[in-house]
Amino acid sequence: MSPDRTVGAVGASRPRIEGGLKVTGAARYTADVPMPGLVHGQLVTATTSRGRVRDVDASTALGMPGVLGVLDHRNAPRLNPKAGNYFGPDGSLLLLQDEVVPYAGWPVALVVAETPEQARAAAAALRVTCDAEPHDLDFDMDHPAARPASTAFGPEADTGDLEAELAACAVVVEERYRTPEESHCAMEPHASTAWWEGDHLHALDANQGAFSVSEVLAALWSIDRERVHVRSEHVGGGFGGKGVCGPQMILASMASKRFGRPVRIAMTRAQVFETTSSRPRTEQLVTIGADADGRLRAVGHRAAYALSPLAEYIEACTEQAKVLYAAPAIRTRLTAVPLDVLPPASMRGPGATPGSFALESAIDEVAERLDVDPVRLRLRNQPSVAPVSGLPFSTRRLVSCVQEGARRFGWAARDRRPRSRREGPLLIGTGMATASFSAGVFPSTASITAEVDGTFTVSVGASDIGTGARTALTAVAADALGVDAGRVRLRIGDSDLGMAWGAGGSRGTTSWSFAITEAAKELRGRLGDPARPVTATVDTSALIDFQPGRERQTFSAVFAEVAVDPATGEVRVRRLLGVFAVGRVINPLLARGQVVGGMVMGLSMALHEESVRDPRTGRLANGDFAGYHIAAHADVPDVEADFVPDYEPLDPSGFNGLGEIGTAGTAAAIANAVWHATGTRQRTLPIRLDRVLEPVAAGKDTEGATEGADHAVTRGA
Amino acid sequence: MTDHTRSGISLRVNDVSHRLSVDNRRTLLDALREDLGLTGPKKGCDHGQCGACTVLCDGRRVVSCLTLAVAADGAAVTTVEGLAAGGELRPLQEAFVRLDGFQCGFCTPGQLCSAVGVLAEHEAGWPSAVTADDDPERTPELDEAEVRERMSGNLCRCGAYPSIVRAVLEAAARQGGAA
Incomplete structure (x- = not known):
């Protein structure tokens, strides 16, 4: 049950506090x-x-x-x-x-x-x-230098007997997926x-x-x-960069x-x-087996990523295989391949974003092979507890996300056969994916001073890189102090403000909010003499339970509609909808902007982004915005996002982070929609024109002899 | 001794006239930022590929990083700092704030100046690549597709595009195009 949800500053949509500065050029960035x-x-x-x-x-x-x-x-x-x-x-x-x-x-x-x-x-x-x-930039899952990745984020999954379960399955999908090196491009x-x-x-x-x-x-x-x-x-x-x-x-x-x-x-x-830094290349082998009635029996996820010998790094592509589906056997293997590459760094939804592309594409392939609706297949295989750790979920509203998304998207009217919908020369398809992203909290400090004029100065070493932290934390502090947000002055972005986690891992807001909430609690207990400023400072290091005995995750369901021109290979995303379960939402206006932005980055990943290196020198061949295209206005439809009611019981205020979950599921949803439109699986990102152009030899478009198909033959030949 | 690496230029920026001596290599962007302290225009790529440096030069939008300061001699320049006349936000700026048409805010000065240019270009009847060419006399309706096409020179990595488009359309509607 959710604790008291009295509406205060938290839960209300408010524009950014620094909005006026940002639209007048008065906000000064480092080089300004x-x-x-x-x-x-x-x-x-x-x-x-x-x-x-x-x-x-x-x-x-x-x-x-x-x-x-x-x-x-x-x-x-x-x-x-x-x-x-x-x-x-x-x-x-x-x-x-x-x-x-x-x-x-x-x-x-x-x-x-x-x-x-x-x-x-x-x-x-x-x-x-x-x-x-x-030099060696020959990335390959089976490269001689490949080694097991660090298990600092947790052990590999080894639940059940994968081979035995696969042998008993009616349908087994085993496919290889690839994602390229990508650049953060703040x-x-x-x-x-x-x-x-x-x-x-x-x-x-x-x-x-x-x-x-x-x-x-x-x-x-x-x-x-x-x-x-x-x-x-x-x-x-920043986006991790x-x-x-x-x-x-x-x-x-x-x-x-x-x-x-x-x-x-x-x-x-x-x-x-x-x-x-960059998001590293990945190669992933996903093996999924299911019964004829669509019950998953085995989920295997092997993933490899490139890294530099200069520093350890984990691109945790296999995490969602431990969370999303119930299956008697689940096995993950994560491999690091040291090469002479630019050292990788977390990029929005690290691990989860490329990992989701592979896992959720493969699930869609299982649905195809079973000839069942992909939404129904996913709903049929929801776990009651975390399938690998065995821990209960602290909150899991994934089914709500899927059902609400399907309803808004009009999924029920979908004909699941590929190539079943056309508009003139265009092939139209829809697809969806689910995603999870690890949530949590890290130690931070916060100080709050009750000033003699009745205002409060909140100091926390937070960063606002566009997340809206300044605005969100002001609301959190106001509610924690029981005062109007107008009486709260927030100081952030300064190492002198004390130990704090950064804006990363979808844990900035939860970590800073936790410290602010605790400091407010302490301050309220000490308010006495209104003639002198009183300061309370709290370090949450000792307050955080790092073994809460619960699996703490955020969830999403993303739905996409694409139009594919078989003559040019161009894929246009026409609709994109995400429904998210991210705990209690602090500021719906800004939160929506965050997850919409995440989905836009996922769209960009699906269709556009790829660092191309000259194999002779290893240098980037497209290291600018002319060569490395990130989604522009004309690439992006009116993206829709919303949140299902949710509350995170492991957070004193019910919050979870939402900076990265938006990106995680989007590429798979789009790739699945491209399959639905064209009948061809796209297992390598980005879904470039040359990868979509209708193959001539396959003679795919015999049934309609449309203008578009004629074109494809001409161009392909 | 004459210094052949520098030139004297005049710029009228946000209705204030300036005489400057600039390095001939100095871009208009750097002259605004380094010489005049107008750091609203941003250097996102310095190659005319991102649009963060967009300003209005004699009423037309230009990427100031690809404009040499000496080439702008005599021009009237409007930067994001000059959009809010008398300290009052324009409807466009107000809509950006209210509809959350930005996140980190770094591309925002360019998006705003570009949008002002877009609305003026549309008002003048200029077509875009997505304008139907059935009737050359008809001013194209400013819809989402038109705004997206015309604003595509301004990248936003935070992905605030949907809100930006809404803000531009709303400002256009409120001011009959002269946002």
Whole structure:
């Protein structure tokens, strides 16, 4: 049962607090903040995927106007090699420390000059010589270097006897799915301004968590964390690409140390593509067996992803196989393949997004083979408890999502035969998918001060990268304090505000809200003397139950309608609907924007996105917005999203995160719709024109001899 | 000694006249941001591919990152900072806030300037790639498809497109096109 849901600030749709600043150009992002004495750093990056820097000839560059100097591996300040990130030691933090080039795009020098133009011209004049060594970018599930992935997120599933169950199945689908390397593409390129005051490091930086960036910087420079001050008031998107201490931040701190001036590094778009991080390539083998009546007996999910030897990383593609369906046998195997690649990082719905494409495509293939409705197949195989862990779900409203989505979408009227619907030359299809995404909470601190004027100042090391955290947390604080939101002043985006989780893992809002709620509780118990400000500070580290004995997940059902032009291979998404169960929704207006945005990214993944590398050099061949297309206005229909009533009992306020669940199910829903339209399965993303163009030899379109089909034959031939 | 790497230019920006000495390589975007402190226009790609730097130059939208400052000599420029005349938000800006036509806000200055340009272009009867070409005399109706097509030079990675389209259409309806 849900506790009291009295309507307060939480639950009401309100526009963003900083909305006025953002529509007038007054919101200042990192590279917008003026700074007296500022100089500019320009990165120079490696053009080989593996090798050693033999020489950096700066003789010309150093004589150019405005140039202060050049940093390379021979003269750069030394950093502490023990510094790491969330997953442990991280070699990608150790910039300009030796001559080794681990991937194409690796920074090999930094030119610092008085103006951006001077820095850029001098960087172009720098002569860097590298000795290239043979590189390996041949990603393959069975690559000789493949190894089991880290199990830091939990053990593999090994429930039941997979082979025995498969042998007893009426239908077995076993298919291989592939997703490409993808780029986060936040609209704000990574930027940082750093300066030293004595042995204190100050910085403005575009990141998803100022506190964790300050921790990494403190480790790199071997100084107390309290001497590192990172501010990130407005951040122009992240999606996981700004989750770690970025190269711009590390290099700016090094250059400022060397030249004694505030240094700004605003990475170019090309550098963001080639130097920061990406979603890794995956290859996945899904094996699903079912009885003739549509009861699943076996779910096997093998997944492999590429990573760099520089740092550990987990692309947890197989998690949903442990959550979504009941089956007597469930087996997962996750494999990491170390290659000379750009180090991967979480990208919106890490693991779940490529994993869902594979698993939910395969489920659709089972429905096809059984000739049952894919919605009915999914509903028939819902587990009563988590099928692998055996734990009860803290809340699971997936059936509600599916049923509500099917109702709104008009699913019942669907003819499930492929190629059954046409509009002129276009083939029309619909498809759906379900998804789950892990939810939870991480330690954070929050301070609340009751001011003498009756207002409250809430300080929490949160980041608002576009999530609406500033607005949502104000509402949470108002309700927790029992006051009007107008009396709450929120301070975020500053590492001096104390330990806090970042905007990531769909755990930012839950982690910060938890700390705010607890601080408010403590403050309300201490309010006495109205003449003096009173402050309560809470650290939730000791309050969080990391073994709650419940499976905590968010859920969604996504429905898509596509129109496919068999002549050009073009797929257009005409309708997209997502229904979500994400606990209690703090601000429906902003939450809807978040999940709609997630679905737009899923659409973009399904149809457009792919980092293409030159096999000879390993360099990105399409590292800009002309070559790497992300969905534009004209690609996106009027996406619809809504939430089913839900309440997360493991959160004091009933919340779960919703930043990533929107992306997770969308690509499979679209791919399934493309199958329904064309009769051809798309098991490799993106669903490019050449992959959709009707194959001539197959002679697929004999029944209608439409204009479109004639076209396809002509073009294919 | 004459410095051949710099030029003197005049710009009228948001109704204020400026005389500037700029590096000949300086883009209009950098002149606005670095010389005039107008950091509303954003550098999202510096290649004219994302639209975050869009401003109005003599009433027409341009990507200021692909416009050299010296080439804009004498122009009247409107940036996002100049859209709210007298501190009052335009209906378009108000609709962006109310309908949540953005998330991170980084592309927003370009989306807004672009939308102002779109509405003016539509008002002037300009067709787009999705305009039916059955009647050249008829001003195309500004519907969702027209707005999406005309706004496609402005990328938004947060995926706020549906809300942006709604905001543009609403502003157009409220002001009879002159949003």
